[in-house]
Amino acid sequence: MPLDVRLPISGLFLSVGVLxxxxxxxxxGVGTSAGKLNTLWGAVMLIFxxxxxxxxVRTERRxxxxxxxxxxxxxxx
Amino acid sequence: xxxxxxxxxxxxxxxxYFLFVLGVGWxxxxxxxxxxxxxxxxxxxxxxxxxxxxxxxxLGAQEVIxxxxxxxxxxxxxxxxxxxxxxxxxxxxxxxxxPFYYGSRARSVPEYLRLRFDEKTRAFNAGSFAVMTVFSSxxxxxxxxxxxxxxxxxDMDASMLxxxxxxxxxxxxxxxxxxxxxxxxxxxxxxxxxxxxxxxxLRDVGGWDGLTAKLAHAATAQGYPPGAYTEAWxxxxxxxxxxVGVEWLGLVMGLGFVLSFGYWCTDFxxxxxxxxxxxxxxxxxxxxxxxxxxxxxxxxxxxxGMIAFALTASGGALIPPKLTAALQPxxxxxxRQVLDYDLATPSMLLHYFPNGMLGLGLTALxxxxxxxxxxxxxxxxxxxxxxxxxxxxxxxxSDAHYLWVGRVATVGGVLLSIGAAYVARSFNNIMDVLQxxxxxxxxxxxxxxxxxxFWRRTTGHGAFVGLVSGTLAAxxxxxxxxxxxxxLGVKGGxxxxxxxxxxxxxxxxxxxxxxxxxxAVVTTLVTxxxxxxxxxxxxxxxYSLTPRAGSTDAQLTWYxxxxxxxxxVLGATLVLNLIFW
Numbered sequence: 001m002p003l004d005v006r007l008p009i010s011g012l013f014l015s016v017g018v019l020x021x022x023x024x025x026x027x028x029g030v031g032t033s034a035g036k037l038n039t040l041w042g043a044v045m046l047i048f049x050x051x052x053x054x055x056x057v058r059t060e061r062r063x064x065x066x067x068x069x070x071x072x073x074x075x076x077x
Numbered sequence: 078x079x080x081x082x083x084x085x086x087x088x089x090x091x092x093x094y095f096l097f098v099l100g101v102g103w104x105x106x107x108x109x110x111x112x113x114x115x116x117x118x119x120x121x122x123x124x125x126x127x128x129x130x131x132x133x134x135x136l137g138a139q140e141v142i143x144x145x146x147x148x149x150x151x152x153x154x155x156x157x158x159x160x161x162x163x164x165x166x167x168x169x170x171x172x173x174x175x176p177f178y179y180g181s182r183a184r185s186v187p188e189y190l191r192l193r194f195d196e197k198t199r200a201f202n203a204g205s206f207a208v209m210t211v212f213s214s215x216x217x218x219x220x221x222x223x224x225x226x227x228x229x230x231x232d233m234d235a236s237m238l239x240x241x242x243x244x245x246x247x248x249x250x251x252x253x254x255x256x257x258x259x260x261x262x263x264x265x266x267x268x269x270x271x272x273x274x275x276x277x278x279l280r281d282v283g284g285w286d287g288l289t290a291k292l293a294h295a296a297t298a299q300g301y302p303p304g305a306y307t308e309a310w311x312x313x314x315x316x317x318x319x320x321v322g323v324e325w326l327g328l329v330m331g332l333g334f335v336l337s338f339g340y341w342c343t344d345f346x347x348x349x350x351x352x353x354x355x356x357x358x359x360x361x362x363x364x365x366x367x368x369x370x371x372x373x374x375x376x377x378x379x380x381x382g383m384i385a386f387a388l389t390a391s392g393g394a395l396i397p398p399k400l401t402a403a404l405q406p407x408x409x410x411x412x413r414q415v416l417d418y419d420l421a422t423p424s425m426l427l428h429y430f431p432n433g434m435l436g437l438g439l440t441a442l443x444x445x446x447x448x449x450x451x452x453x454x455x456x457x458x459x460x461x462x463x464x465x466x467x468x469x470x471x472x473x474x475s476d477a478h479y480l481w482v483g484r485v486a487t488v489g490g491v492l493l494s495i496g497a498a499y500v501a502r503s504f505n506n507i508m509d510v511l512q513x514x515x516x517x518x519x520x521x522x523x524x525x526x527x528x529x530x531f532w533r534r535t536t537g538h539g540a541f542v543g544l545v546s547g548t549l550a551a552x553x554x555x556x557x558x559x560x561x562x563x564x565l566g567v568k569g570g571x572x573x574x575x576x577x578x579x580x581x582x583x584x585x586x587x588x589x590x591x592x593x594x595x596x597a598v599v600t601t602l603v604t605x606x607x608x609x610x611x612x613x614x615x616x617x618x619x620y621s622l623t624p625r626a627g628s629t630d631a632q633l634t635w636y637x638x639x640x641x642x643x644x645x646v647l648g649a650t651l652v653l654n655l656i657f658w
Contacts (some may be wrong), residue, residue, distance in 0.1 A: 003104060005126050009262050012097045013269070016090055016437060023086040023433045034431030041273055041434060048269075 006056030010049045017046030087436030094440045098259045102247025105255040112479040115252030116459040124359035128366025131350040133260035137449015138217040145422030148382025151320045152306030156375040161333040164368050164650045166341035168643045171364040174342050179360040180617050186345040187464040193529050193618045195537030203464035205518050214453035215497020221446040228423050244451050245491040249484050256451040263444035270441020271377045277429040278384035295390035309657045322580025331586020335593040339519035343526050346456040365642040372650050385421040396421050458486040520589035521547025521596035528600050533619040539604035547596025554591040560584045
């Protein structure tokens with residue numbers, strides 16, 4: 001696969017999570033029910049994005065290391 | 078219905094989503110060099126990615142909006158579309174059919190039909206499938222435009238064209254790989270957008286117990302037993318005792334066997350995702366992995382509809398009434414308002430979500446429309462290029478030429494879908510017509526596949542004549558019956574009325590049974606009087622002449638074995654049926 005699918009999902013969840021958090025806590029305020037909901041769900045999405053990103057980056061690094069150590073045109077004996 | 082204006086944060090969330098799906102298409106395009114990369118995702122997709130794409134491609138507009146509507150109308154019985162009408166067929170396609178699809182090296186379902194039977198059977202399936210995908214995609218697009226126009230006052234043409242433009246961009250750039258990546262992303266987003274809605278709704282109605290009590294009042298008010306909306310099986314002995322209007326035999330045979338197996342086992346839209354897997358074992362695991370979220374989806378898509386109906390029935394007026402042409406509420410035969418059930422889930426979003434979360438919820442709806450549309454478009458471009466263009470218009474061209482044709486077909490598919498959306502606009506009940514067309518086409522096709530794969534004597538002439546006869550039988554059955562309260566026309570009865578079904582669903586189930594049975598009988602009879610192909614030509618295409626995967630499976634870790642996964646999926650589904658019996 002061209003890239004680990006977890007990376008774009010992680011990026012999207014991080015971005016939306018930050019938007020909800022900032023809007024909920026900063027604009028509406030956590031004292032209101034709307035602000036509380038946005039902040040809480042924003043935090044959940046942010047955490048999910050971080051976890052997914054961690055595993056995505058780890059797998060991507062491993063794949064690159066394997067590709068680097070695999071000769072692309074091995075010489076015949 | 079409550080109306081809410083969107084704030085900047087809502088638009089920002091929608092814009093971020095568009096940026097990411099387009100970005101995926103842009104990144105993936107670098108890995109598309111051949112037609113195999115474009116149409117088959119290079120056959121290098123891991124099982125879990127293919128599995129989520131498998132379920133997401135099916136999670137289109139009809140699913141999220143339609144199942145919410147059915148939840149409001151029929152209650153928990155709608156879960157039969159999952160626990161009876163999907164899971165058993167997904168297990169069957171995984172264990173028994175994927176080895177043929179994947180192992181035969183066919184690039185599409187119609188191509189498998191050519192390998193197994195003959196050219197005319199492939200042509201019949203390729204043609205009907207291409208038309209169905211375009212219409213399905215168009216109806217989905219129309220439903221989306223109409224929904225956003227009703228909810229937010231957005232211009233219908235602009236919302237349809239914007240969503241179609243984004244789907245066109247990423248599927249043209251990255252083909253099936255891009256569609257699969259985005260389907261996984263869209264799957265996660267749909268769950269993230271709908272899950273809080275279920276929590277908020279359930280909390281509001283007092284949990285499952287509160288919902289059961291509210292729906293018991295609604296059920297008795299309509300003459301049903303108190304548990305009619307919250308018990309899935311208990312009232313299926315008598316069609317007049319459940320809101321679906323079917324008895325268990327029609328449900329199990331029509332939905333659980335014919336329609337369900339016809340769709341999950343033969344529809345290239347979903348099968349294509351499993352065929353993109355990186356090995357035959359991964360291809361077999363794909364529908365089983367997909368079955369795990371699929372069996373839990375009733376909580377995500379049906380419950381919001383049930384909650385919306387419970388609140389409406391207790392005076393909350395959450396679901397608006399359907400309006401007549403004169404913009405007056407539509408009344409049924411008893412003088413009661415007919416609710417616009419399609420707005421059940423969207424109304425819940427507007428009711429419970431503040432700005433911010435509302436943007437996320439609407440993005441989840443957009444994602445469901447787009448994943449369904451991309452699924453149709455990628456299946457269409459593959460069938461068009463391999464099974465129509467390469468077979469009948471230009472054979473023997475270079476791979477680069479077919480890759481180019483695939484990209485042009487993607488543009489063509491999207492343009493035709495837009496055209497179909499405008500056609501859908503001029504019909505009131507195009508969704509019903511489309512469902513019926515599926516019953517006409519998919520139900521007999523399953524008989525063709527079942528006989529073709531498990532009875533090696535089945536001939537091409539038998540398959541073709543059986544398919545045509547099955548489709549005709551569906552038309553005759555539909556033309557001679559009518560659902561109660563319906564008028565003659567697209568609802569049936571155009572050849573005369575021999576029988577009146579208690580509901581439209583009951584009529585569709587029995588139409589499918591008639592189509593399947595006719596196709597099976599005619600295929601068998603014609604096969605017996607025509608010459609079968611020699612065994613040597615059928616190796617890898619029929620069950621008795623294909624090596625079993627048992628020895629390969631034995632080398633896998635136990636929890637990776639398809640049989641173990643299948644047993645888990647079936648066991649869990651049985652438990653769910655018992656819980657909501």
